[in-house]
Amino acid sequence: MPEREGCRIGLIILRGGCQCLHGFRAKLLRHRIDLLLRQHIPLDVARLSSKLVVDPSSPTGLRWKVDHWKMKAGDVAGGVKSTGHSSINFYGQRLHCHRIVWAIYHQQDPGEKTVDHIDRDPSNNDPSNLRLATYEGQMRNTKSRASKYGRGVHKVGERFYARICVKGKDVYLGGFATAKEAADRAAEARQAYIEQQASHLYPNQ
Helix, strand or coil, X not given: CCHHHHHHHHHHHHHHHHHHXXXXXXXXXXXXXXXXXXXXXXXXXXXXXXXXXXXXCCCCCEEECCCECCECCCCXXXXXXXXXXXXXXXXXXXXXXXXXXXXXXXXXXXXXCEEEECCCCCCCCCHHHEEEECHHHHHHCCCCCCCCCCCCEEEECCEEEEEEEECCEEEEEEEECCHHHHHHHHHHHHHHHHHHCHHHHCCCC
């Protein structure tokens, strides 16, 4: 079985297992799995380019280039969801607008790579705000979750310890007298890692 198809089947199974979970985190997990499932849909760039045009003034980043069913040339293509992401039903397939914008602008199918919003705003589909990214690269460009002491910081006794996650493993950076010192050290380490791995995390940038 091809690796790509195996990955897709695994995501479908995981998505099914999430149905029994409830709450915000479960909803967020299901949403991320849905994003990944749609990431792997091949894009016919020539066909998309014949029907759609990139336009940053559109709330989805796209407009119809020609009349299409009930839509007229110049109409906004697709719609914006509550998460800020945009999608469009294109010949029976539900596709992400930001991936289409990137594909048309660069005349290239992003393939198995994700398309990352540089400013972390999923509603900003301007081509200058989109870049190819690995899944790890996109996860590293997400907003920090609420944390008592700061991202990557935990307290043991009277000391605050900093850490970052690299390829699924925690890398500890030492203990500090204050939470701010530990948080600053973790932030510096994360940024250094991103700069060192930039060509892998964000190819073609």
